[in-house]
Amino acid sequence: MIAVIALAIGVAAGIFLEPTVPLGLQPYLPIAVVAALDAVFGGVRAKLDGIFDDKQFVISFVSNVLVAGLIVYLGDQLGVGGQLSTGVVVVLGVRIFGNVAAIRRHLFRA
Amino acid sequence: MTAPRRDEPTERRDERDEPAERRDEPAARRRDDLLADLFRSPLDPGYAAAAASGKPPPRWGRWGRAVVLAATGFLLAVAYHQAVAEAPSASRARDDLVADVHARQRTTEDLQRRADELRAQVDQARDDALADDDSAARLKQLAAGTGTGRVTGDGAVVRVVDAPPEVDPVTGEAKEENLGIVLDRDLQDITNGLWQSGAEAIAVNGQRLTATSTIRAAGGVILVDFKPVTSPYDVSAIGPGDLAQRFDGSPTAKRFKRYVDSYRMQFSVKKRTNLTLAAAPEPPLRYARPPSPSPSSSGGPR
Numbered sequence: 001m002i003a004v005i006a007l008a009i010g011v012a013a014g015i016f017l018e019p020t021v022p023l024g025l026q027p028y029l030p031i032a033v034v035a036a037l038d039a040v041f042g043g044v045r046a047k048l049d050g051i052f053d054d055k056q057f058v059i060s061f062v063s064n065v066l067v068a069g070l071i072v073y074l075g076d077q078l079g080v081g082g083q084l085s086t087g088v089v090v091v092l093g094v095r096i097f098g099n100v101a102a103i104r105r106h107l108f109r110a
Numbered sequence: 111m112t113a114p115r116r117d118e119p120t121e122r123r124d125e126r127d128e129p130a131e132r133r134d135e136p137a138a139r140r141r142d143d144l145l146a147d148l149f150r151s152p153l154d155p156g157y158a159a160a161a162a163s164g165k166p167p168p169r170w171g172r173w174g175r176a177v178v179l180a181a182t183g184f185l186l187a188v189a190y191h192q193a194v195a196e197a198p199s200a201s202r203a204r205d206d207l208v209a210d211v212h213a214r215q216r217t218t219e220d221l222q223r224r225a226d227e228l229r230a231q232v233d234q235a236r237d238d239a240l241a242d243d244d245s246a247a248r249l250k251q252l253a254a255g256t257g258t259g260r261v262t263g264d265g266a267v268v269r270v271v272d273a274p275p276e277v278d279p280v281t282g283e284a285k286e287e288n289l290g291i292v293l294d295r296d297l298q299d300i301t302n303g304l305w306q307s308g309a310e311a312i313a314v315n316g317q318r319l320t321a322t323s324t325i326r327a328a329g330g331v332i333l334v335d336f337k338p339v340t341s342p343y344d345v346s347a348i349g350p351g352d353l354a355q356r357f358d359g360s361p362t363a364k365r366f367k368r369y370v371d372s373y374r375m376q377f378s379v380k381k382r383t384n385l386t387l388a389a390a391p392e393p394p395l396r397y398a399r400p401p402s403p404s405p406s407s408s409g410g411p412r
Contacts, residue, residue, distance in 0.1 A: 002172060003179050010180035014187020021192055033189045036182045042154055043175075049153070051161035054171030060154050061178045094148055102153070 027076070028069045031085055035064040038092040041099040048106040068092070229392065254311065257320035257390040261311045264383045265347045266354035268300055270366065271376035272341040290373035292343055294327040296366070297334075300345050301325065303362035309347035311387050315339040316346075318390035335390070342376075346385055354381035 021029055039061035046052040068088050075084030168174075240246045253259030273290020277283070301312050301319060312319045317334040324335060331338045347353060357363055358379045366377040 002176050006176035006179040007183040010183025010185075011187045012183075013180070014184040014191065018191060019188060021188060026192070029185075029189050029192060033185050036185050040179070040182050042157075045153055046157040049157070051157045053157055053160035054175050055168055056154065056156040056160050058174040058178050060156065061182070091148065098149065099153060 027081065027085070028072055031068045031072050031088055032065050034089055034092045034096075035068040036061060038095050038099075039064045041096050041103070045099040045102045045106075048103055064092075253389075257311065257318050257323075258392060260386065260389045261348055262384065262386045263310075263348040264351060264353075264381075265309065265311075265349050265385050266304070266357060267380050267382045267385070268304065268345040268347070268357065269376070269378045269380070270296060270300065270341075270343045270345075273374040273376070290369070290375040292332070292341060292375065294325050294332045297325050297332060297343060297345065299362050300366070303360050304345065304347040304349070304353070304357055307349065307353055307356040307360055309349040309353060311348045313346050313387045315344055316388060318387055320390045320393065322393060323390070346382070346387060348385055348387060354379050 039057065042060060043052060043057045046057070071088055072081055072085045075081040236249070237246060240249065250259060254261045270292050272292050273288060275284040275288050278285060297314060301314065304312055314325065314334045317337055317339060319334070324333070326333055331340070332343075333339070347357075350356075363377075363379060366375070369375045370377050
């Protein structure tokens, strides 16, 4: 319950505060979103598996976002930012798909 | 190539008793293959490890979870907002520009119409003011000669057309280089040749030439008096009855006929009767000033 409320508060804050993203951070925003989604879906799956752990969840979220951003930043500096962000999206996308498939199995038994 | 083949039996055995193994120790066995590992165990092993260790969750756990989820929601909203704001801004700018261009075009047309009306009024007033027919006729003659008056008469039309781009027979692609493009030099030569052959008034694609007209190129486009003209180029000229014949025999025409043979440019000279050439726009006054005692009421240039 608290999770849903917190998510709603976050969305509401994002909508009503209308923060402008600094130009330098704009390329990292989609990557950060994908990384955050990966952490969230991982958490949901762990919850359904009955092994959810708050500490693990928080750390995986923070490290996901930071590492994804760092990889893209490094790629930008090396001139392969686009390719590396594609790589990050592919890897995290695969993980998200896997976790969503597990969640699906839990919820629908299929 | 030999390594996978050798591994085949073990791999097969893995698959057979997979269901039991996957739940027990997801990552331990197949750590050798990065992608397979990624596909098979998308969940962070940390969850299983934390559950196995049996430590009590930290006190900040619930708040940490709430903060992370709030941050996720915030990120989602901001990213969505960003994507929505980004996408139409480009098309909005384009729409604005298009509307702007249309508005300016309408303004230009209105102004042009007004200028034409005023010019007709000025001509009428001038005709009224010049009581004696002699000077009026002389003025008309001069206007026709200088290009600021409309003229009608017999003459010739010279048409030059860019050569079509050469197409490669194998690939079907147009070749980059086309030597048969009409250049500003060509139009200059044709008009000069027509003047030489006795033309009294010339217009290029309806753009009347005066003594101060220019034909030049800018960025691959030919400009006549700073207005772009495109192929096919019709150079109409009014002059003596044998103008077409005279020009056809001139060195300029002969040169263009050679261009037709070697560069596939199109070139034709035709005699035409009853040609009408529009007046050139009135040249801006440089030294004369309208004699207006009160500038505010004159409505002239401010």
